[in-house]
Amino acid sequence: MGIPGLTTYIENRAHYYLEPFELHDTILIIDGWNLSSQLYCTVATCNHAFGGDYDQFAHCVFQFFKDLLQCKVEPLVILDGGWERKKKHTLIERFKQRIKIAENYYTVKSNNPTLFPILLPEVFVDVMKKMGIRYAMSTFEADDSVSSIAKILNVPVLSYDSDFFIYGVNYIPFHTLDPYIVKRAQSYVKRCRIYRVEKLLEKFKGLDITVLPLASILLGNDYIDRKIFTEFLNRLKIKRSKNQNEQQRRIEIVFDWLKNHSLESAIAAILERLSCEKRKDILPLIEIIINGYVKLSTYMLRPLNIDNEIILDAEKNSKPFKFQNNLNNLDNSNDTINNSQSDNETTRIQLNCNKNNQDEDSADDNDGVESDVNETLPYDKEKEEEWDEENFAALVPQWFIDDHLAGKFPLYFINIITHRVYMMPVQIEDFSCHSAHKISFPLVTSICSLLTTSRDHNNSNTIIQLLIRKDCRLDRQYLSIPPSPVAFEDIRNLSVNERKKIIDDILQIRGNNKLNELPSSWRLYIACIIFWMRQNDDTKRTKLHLNALLLTMLIGIIDRKIGFNRINKNKTAQKEFSEAFNNKEEEIRDGKIISNDKSILMSNLIDSVTEEDCTAAMPFFLDHVNNKLYSMPKAFCANIVHVYAQFQACLRHAMHLNALLGHVYIQPSPSEFLNGTMYYNLYSNFSKRPDVHTYIATKLKDASRLLEIFKGLYHIVINELQDVTIEERSINLKRKRRKNTKKTIEKSIKKDDSTTIQSDIDDTGAPSNFYDPSNLFTLLHVT
Structure with missing residues (x-):
């Protein structure tokens, strides 16, 4: 999570610390999830409010790795795994912050903090897999592995984490990368800036690289609250400065103090400012x-x-x-220091928790989450504190370790196994309804049951704590998970059909269904749509939702035929992107998926789609995502996004259950099917049409094969839902209205108003209330 203020300190002195560098002909170690977030936040032109434009993000990731490969840079991507106990408190605080962000979200992209769509990790890994990029997932946090691999191979690290300033590696901060590559003779280079730790050692003469980890301890990290060392830090004379805040001055004075010490003497000096009892707790953490x-x-x-x-x-x-000095030989004159510290603060030290320098009042309504997790759940607290790669590997079967290291599993599988906790990611949704994740609880229950049922303990229920949104706050829900009929260790001993039956039963897939008429890579996706439509909760899914979701699937076919095109530029690169993915769709994983000749009809129809079909249809789809729409969104309909969020929750957990079962279905690629902005605008458009299918037929009259694919998909889904009553459309959906003043934009939005749906495109083609993520003038209302 980084050292507070250190990135700013280095960047303010970039002319000294960050040297110009041309990246080429080398291995590059990449901090995976950090790169994913940086690409999404700073490069991809995605809108966060509508739940995820995964196609655009995938294109961005593809282009980034393509540039590296052109420069003959071989990426080695390391992904973080489950979270360690030391970070639990910090993650919970961030979870609460995300809830507040989601509650106050607008469609105006420039005024919104980033809230990552929940399928972003799957898309990032999917692109790397299809491009042949080498990647691996750590069991827990990956920073140590990233730096170790870089040191062993003597190659640079790419990230945007201030920890790497003191790891002793050659570190390229992500934001220093030029957006384009440059041709050099017969090759290409990517310009950037690189940090070498020798510059820091030269700046503070006498500073030794071995003492740098102590800077992390004194300046703040996720293991120990910096406040523990208040007495010690107060003894360091921090000079006043008009140009630097206190943390910036503290960074300089800490390095200046460390240059006069060896590692042993510095630790001894720090411990001497603590009471004897606290030294015993703090030294192991150091x-x-x-x-x-x-x-x-x-x-x-x-x-x-x-x-x-x-x-x-x-x-x-x-x-x-290992610290060599004897604690009993240290100066004990400060034995009474910090005795005024409260019992709660002492507990936080012993539990390795850290508020990461946040305001103490920020934990208002959820103080005690940490203790609740540990005191309520029926497992060994001491064992929970000591997880590492070795003892975790001894707990789980080898197939699980292999698949986890290969990045086939989500990181929360580790959290369920080690902590019995699942922190369900926050989405943009209607906060007057239940969490959008609730619809997927049957899938979540199955995942938890399989992960927690062992051969030795298969007779009793397991308590899993869900950290989930309820109204506008974090809620702790305890699920009593029944034991699975099959033990965790034996999952992969089942036949493919036995494993497939587990997921089919939950998704209510019948043996005589028409899913086998679909391409194999579409079957799980369509099964999730059917499951999503079947659920009965406080948010009704209508045929309008179904039409919008199915029609959005066609954009993937168009992309593969004529190239990725959302903003009408760089078509050559976009065509290459599509071609790289085109030959992967029908690939059968591990040769274990049972094929069916019935799929040839739909597959042939998809293959028969021509460039003329796609060219004719593309304007209609671009009208729902592209720069022809200049109107300002007058209202944000939370209900439309909420229903989409429910589908994403179903798809996410179905994909994860499928992975746990050994990919009994070919895993769908969300980037080929999902664009939240398009879905939102299609639904808004359809809501004003008296006959949606006639309208679609009119718009796709010159793309007959695409129209037939849509009709075929709709028929398959509706045929599976004959026992379910599905309304044609919703009435009086809730919208979130934006006030016009900038001051109001910065504050929380008010309660939703009930209004009727407005048409987004009238019969003359004039836009009404669309959002265009790639248009800088989307806030202007053109009449």
């Missing part, structure tokens, strides 16, 4: 932090297929740090 920075972790080298000789050599040179 040793853990130091070893995280200096000990070479080789755990992730084998999943990346690094040469075994390199691994063995690194293991020989990797020695853990």
